[in-house]
Amino acid sequence: MALDKEIFKEELKQRLRENYAMELEDASEQEIFYTLGALVKARYSDAWRDTWKYYVDKNKKQVYYFSIEFLPGRMLKSNLLNLGILDTAREALTDLGIHLDDLAEVEKDMALGNGGLGRLASCFMDSIASGGFPGNGNGIRYDYGLFKQRFVDGYQVELPDEWLQSGNIWEVRRESKAVDVRVGGHVYLAETNDGKLKPVYENERVLRAVPYDTGMVGYENNVVNTLRLWAVEIPDSEEDKYQSIQGRRELEDLTAVLYPDDSNEQGRLIRLTQEYFFVSAGIQSIIRHYKKWFQKPISKLSEYVSIHINDTHPALCVPEMMRILIDEEELSWEQAWDITVKVMSYTNHTIMAEALEKWSIDLMQRTLPRMYQIMEEIDARYVQTMQELHPHDLVERTRIIRNGQVHMAHLSIIGSHSTNGVAKLHSDLLKSVVLHDFYIIYPDRFNNKTNGIAQRRWSQIVNEPMSNVLDETIGKTWRQDSGDLKLLRNYQSDQAVLEKLAEAKKINKQKLADYILGTTDIEVSADAIFDVQIKRLHAYKRQLLNLLHIIKLYQDLKENPSLEMQKRVFIFGAKAAPSYHYAKVIIKCINETANLINNDPDIKDRIKIVFLPNYNVSLAEKIIPAADVSEQISLASKEASGTSNMKLMLNGAITLATLDGANVEIRDAVGDDNIYIFGLTEKEVYEYYENQEYSAQRLYDENAVIRRVLNAFIDGTIPNIVYEGREIFDSLIKYNDEYFLLRDFDSYVEAQEEIDKAYGDQTFWQKMSLINIANAGRFSSDETVSRYAEDIWKIESKDSFVTEKG
Ligand code: GL7
Incomplete structure (x- = not known):
């Protein structure tokens, strides 16, 4: 869609009048930035809706990229570029005496990540949309991003990153899509009238997960996918339990901060709860969407849904999917397991031992009792199957629950059909050293996908x-x-x-x-x-x-x-x-x-x-x-x-x-x-x-x-x-x-x-x-995501559906 410079200028002025009751001459840079952001968002909102509808109408298989970090940085210029209106916008602003580069500096960095891992997730979001792939991100909307760094006497000092202070122009709060997530308490299995075993929850806490969606604009292709980030709130049903400010705070703090640590697993309860929170909310919303719009039997889920576990932080995707398929959809264990493994895939991003997440059994049981029960069962069945095929030692070393700890990388590998490293050397090291035991057990699951950049x-x-x-x-x-x-x-x-x-x-x-x-x-x-x-x-x-x-x-x-x-x-x-x-x-x-x-x-x-x-x-x-x-x-x-x-x-x-x-x-x-x-x-x-x-x-x-x-x-x-x-x-x-x-x-x-x-x-x-x-x-993430799409996610790009469209 070409954009006429004059129309752009008029629209900007008009929106300023409407939203701020102001003329351009009187507006601050911040007011102009937010007005421009709204204008840009309006330009892709139809395409956003159409993309969503297209995937639904055509029953397109979609990938959901689960990542505890996303690091998009600023989005104004990249949205303008991808919409094909960067030059026009720049010229129009120049006519109005505004420098686009200065204006862009007003935007707060969306810094919901530590480093390469989070930035990679955002490069992938760009390339997935730009390649016309049906794909969405799923993560956490932290109130505070990675800390702001200052030096005082040469020492690092950390200050809070209040990126949401003046609002976030790109996001849309979708209250109607909120879901409940249950944590803590006790769970036991009780027989129902028809003789089935069902979990009964006691004294659990219910968290309300509210999604905030951001359009991921593809490069000049009218595709706009969704990055869905979840924030915690107190559900109406639980209001009575949270009468003290302190109690509310504790709960609301769950999605307050990004863990500023990219390698040392801190063993913190909040972190584990964060992980389950966005995993459970994400999977529940995927299943709900699938049932409502695709109207296919749940047994066919893996033909329409692919879930990517980006590093081990979202590894609970495996037991959570099992929970929903068994407890809620009432599938048999075998059927549920078959679907889960087909749906899930996992990327390992590091060989540093301290970054391979492990949680103590005790913490896991206290925080996520149902998850723990399911992981115990996965582990037991794994041992049962593998002990017939492999030496005892090997099976023991690769167990999910081992030496009092739950091993999230083991869970991710056992519960998915693909494990990849992020560069050739790294993938080779996974096979030969770090995950060698698993390579013996699942040689076909291992592959390499060299990283790329937007x-x-x-x-x-x-x-x-x-x-x-x-x-x-x-x-x-x-x-x-x-x-x-x-x-x-x-x-x-x-x-x-x-x-x-x-x-x-x-x-x-x-x-x-x-x-x-x-x-x-x-x-x-x-x-x-x-x-x-x-x-x-x-x-x-x-x-x-x-x-x-x-x-x-x-x-x-x-x-x-x-x-x-x-x-x-x-x-x-x-x-x-x-x-x-x-x-x-x-x-x-x-x-x-x-x-x-x-x-x-x-x-x-x-x-x-x-x-x-x-x-x-x-x-x-x-x-x-x-x-x-x-x-x-x-x-x-x-x-x-x-x-x-x-x-x-x-x-x-x-x-x-x-x-x-x-x-x-x-x-x-x-x-x-x-x-x-x-x-x-x-x-x-x-x-x-x-x-x-x-x-x-x-x-x-x-x-x-x-x-x-x-x-x-x-x-x-x-x-x-x-x-x-x-x-x-x-x-x-x-x-x-x-x-x-x-x-x-x-x-x-x-x-x-x-x-x-x-x-x-x-x-x-x-x-x-x-x-x-x-x-x-060759180091373009367009290339990298094409390889993921073809080899792992099995999703089709726009090229195939453009021809379908006719
Ligand atoms: C990392 C790796 O350290 C880095 O080498 C890699 O490029 C990146 C993306 O795959 O993932 N793993 C990790 O935990 N962080 C990384 O940057 C924080």
Whole structure:
């Protein structure tokens, strides 16, 4: 639907008058933003309704993507882009004296996720709609998103993220679709008049789950799917029980906060209740919808419904589906189990043991008694079936209930027909090491789906200068189909194109430099190498290795001021989980080193360190287009995939990486000459584990450079880190350097030196950068979701139903 600029302007003014009784000239940016948002929403509401109706009328199989995190960031520009009216809106606003980019800044980031896992879920939502796939998200509407990060004296301070304070323009509250969720109390089975066993609930609490729906707008295809997020309320029937403010608070707090922890399962009752809450609400609403609109027998559910368990947080999908099919739909166990396994599929996102969720039996029984009963039965039947086929030990190791704990990954694998990893290396490790036992039992269930990113957002929306060069060079088809970026390969020796891309990069760098100055008072030069590490702060991601290298450079420069090297700005963005002490210590050390180096007159602007506070999707959008170097330096085997690596590559940054996660596939895509690889391979890492011969002390004793760098943490070189510096030092020496930083140090330094040299030859560098952009297309989430749709969910895309339509 084309949009006439003049009509757009009139409509905006008209809506302002209607909603705020205001003329444009008098309206604040916020009022204009909300008016524009409402206008945009109105433009897709018909398509939203039509999409829903189409799926129902045609009985289309739909996937429901269950995720405890979604991280869409801001939605104004992506909605405008996907509706095909971004340019018109921009021009119309310019006519009215308004800058779209400024207006877009008014929108609060929807930050209902910690990092890659949540962002991936949102990239998938975009690609599912854009591919015309019938698919919906299901999650939690947290009142507070991931905390806002500030630095005080170099320490991280967490503030609440009140993203809903001024309302959320995109959501629609659907009270009529609310459902009740029962938790706590006791459940026992009693015989009914017709001789069946039925659960009887006693003293349970009833929570009201109210859905808030957000339209997920497909790219120029009139498809609008739904992201459904659930909020808790007190049901009318329970009002009497919650007369004290305190009691109400406790209940309403259930969906108040997102757990700010992406790896350590905290064993908290609230978290478990959150998990059941959105799972139960989601599945109940799916079944209700199916029965009401599809009018097919429940036995056919798996032909019309697919449910995806995104990491283990929604693993209760398995017993909850069983509960509904058995207790409410009165199917036999065997029939219910058959349907459940066919409907469910599961993605594993990490091999870190501490992130594989386990709950104590006691907590599970107290919080979700019926769920526990069903899981016990699943477990018992699993043992019964498998003990005839496999050795006793193997069956014991793979049980759901084991050593007093309920293993959610085991539940997810046993209760679904597909388990996938998120990059080739990661999927291989699942089969060979982490989930090897399960691979023996269910070899056919395992598969790989390499992650991808919403390429339109991460190029067209965030990087206009580059997008314009691409248009001029290879035409515009890449905007629709990122595979066409490969057309750029033909220009790798075209000096004019290389220069234009370099100019675009320079514009982005200058913009980021301005932002850095504005927010941190640090002045950086856009001529320097912008070396970027942006991701959650975690020991395995090794931000500390980056810091060790910076300290080495600093010491080299102090010792030899005439040392030749390119100017560098090291840019960090990272939040540490509030309870993750070591990660916070690293933040403090980076900030104090930054203070030292940035203010040392001997260094001037040869090295600058910028730790931008409050890393989130919107900040990523500012940093990524300006990056020259993409740091992906996790210890090999630890990063399941990574996705910022893909975004940075797409924007022409050169990857500096270990052979971990999707870095391996990035190397395959660009070739060895266009990426800097260093460090141990995953095999070598495992060899160390097997031989237990890693000695950090020896590396320290034998390597003078390492010694000098590490001593800087304890000898006063870096000020204000008396305790933190000691802690870092001890973690590396006394506690033997869990993530092998010292082992990889030399090869990291060497790779950095090569980068320094390469940047000196600008044509050489620009060519590498071009090759990275040209080969980024394969990491599109459009591609990834197509693979899920075909192999796992068995759902059809718009192409097939457009032809049906005629
Ligand atoms: C993660 C992985 O750590 C990350 O490597 C991966 O790219 C992402 C999406 O698959 O999932 N797992 C996880 O728990 N978080 C991740 O980012 C928070």
